[in-house]
Amino acid sequence: MTDLCDRPAHELVGLLQSGETSAQAILESTLARIDAVEGRPPTTAPYIEQPDDRTRVHAYIAVTRDLARRQAKAVDDGLAAGRDPGPLAGVPVAVKDIFCVQGTPSTAGSRILETFVSPYTATPVARLEAAGAVVVGKANLDEFAFGSSSESSAFLPPPGNPWDPRRVPGGSSGGSAAAVAAGEAVVSLGTDTAGSVRQPAAFCGVVGLKPTYGRVSRYGLIAFASSLDCPALVTRDVEDAALVLGVIAGQDAMDATAAVVPVPDYRETLDAGVAGLRIGLSPDYIRLRFPDPVSGELRQQSIAPEVEAAVHEAAQALAAAGAEIVEGVPMPNTRFGVPAYFVISRVEAASNLHRYDGVKYGYRFPGEVADLKDLYRKSRGRGFGPQPKLRILMGMYVSAEQYEKAYYPRALRVRTRIRHDFEQAFDPAGPYRLDALLTPTTPATAFEIGAVYGDSVLMQYADLLTVPGNHAGVPGLSLPAGLDRQGLPIGIQLLGADFHEAMLLRVGRAYESLTASAGWRRVRPAVLQSVGSS
């Protein structure tokens, strides 16, 4: 029998409501799994790799056992008293440690916030808790979400991929995705600024949903690039994604960018099928200019053949179910997504990181300083790791009047062009009239720990196929779509029009049903093969 911690949330909620299990039993199953696969807790001490480190998952910066046990007991007590326990009652969630949760350390994976204990809770987390979810811990991430592998966290060992812990789980929400894949949480909350939920979901063989910008409140999310940041979620299947999005979406008096758009019941249309839907394929997501994985030189090339094949197989399956596949959809500005992101996200990050000064909260250099400016320099110099430093410096360079060479205005105009590609593809009166665009999520499957980290250009290009959606603000859904020859998960991506998450979930669910009997769906991540099932 499958362990409780390996089941999807919608099943667990059903079991709970029918009295077949309890929130506390679900939680204990999850905590037992954490004990079995997690490994030693990450710290900010100088990192010396131990032999065991690359066999474990290290998904969490902090496991909040006491908080979780209190919340689980409250759910069970509520049920016993006949109260409605909520749509996510008893579901163990991991929260990326870039969301503030009252009374817990909220570090953003940075030494500069190591001592910060949040005085308030982020809106998406508060909504999960109000729906009965149980917060199991704060998941590890790239420092301030700056990365695509989770290796830049100040808290080490870095997270490992549950399918091969010598490899990265992706990033920046690597801990969130690894936790769900390894049964250390049933669902998790992450963020997606350039692909930070979709890419790790693809690498870890789970579902990742980046909603439309404005669909979910950013209140309580530690800011990186405010015009691109999106609270996003990782789940085991599409139905869970629909369930969780329904809970966290919607306007919020605390975030003026949370749009006033009604939140549909995303589960209602899940099984409507794909007959008659127009699903697009674009050559610009298959063959494009990106750095050679070996030489690092930018050149026109194709993505990994097995990833490309997974996209075509998915298109064939959807076509057989009645979808109309529209080939040759031009998305000519896809390849400019990363260069434009190098400019826009850095300018916004530099601005957002000015607040960390060693004065109001977080790390303060404890030694002698000459004056206030020296305190800033020493606190920031020691508190920030290399990624925040790079982002601050680049942000200042490309926006400084004497150097900028119109970098920033040019990048913002390129962003207009990227947005235009999507508007044209989804325009109901246009030539393509797509309901969804089907693409690969990543150019290749998970890479080894240490193979890319340190080369900030190569690392940024891991977001090649996800970042255009962030520039445009449109929703994106990454789905597991098989395993490559090395047994590593492959992800495919569905992109849709603004606020059309229900359409992506519907297509995603259809794909899931069409491939339900595929052999790869029964393969378990490597770290679970040594864990006995109860």
Added chain:
Amino acid sequence: MPDSITPEIFRHLVDLAALELDEDEAEYLRRQLNGQLKAIAELESIELDSETAVTSHGVPYPDAIRPPLRSDDVRPANEADDILAQAPATEERYIVVPDIPHTELE
């Protein structure tokens, strides 16, 4: 291609950013920044006509989906103690900082 970010420009950026760096770290960061600029240079190959507007966020915010402004009411904020407790150095509810660089006026 010569580095766009010379050691001199780099030192100026570091000063603006208020970062103290050791030499090895500084040279690594400077090299990475120059590598990133080569990727950014891709943007120069795109032809932009003068009518292309800038996009500061992807999704348009027409009035229909924009939340109305909050009413200007006094609301209690009871987190002052929690917030102050985060400051690394305080004295009688003031946050302590070292000397602030200043110039005496004659």
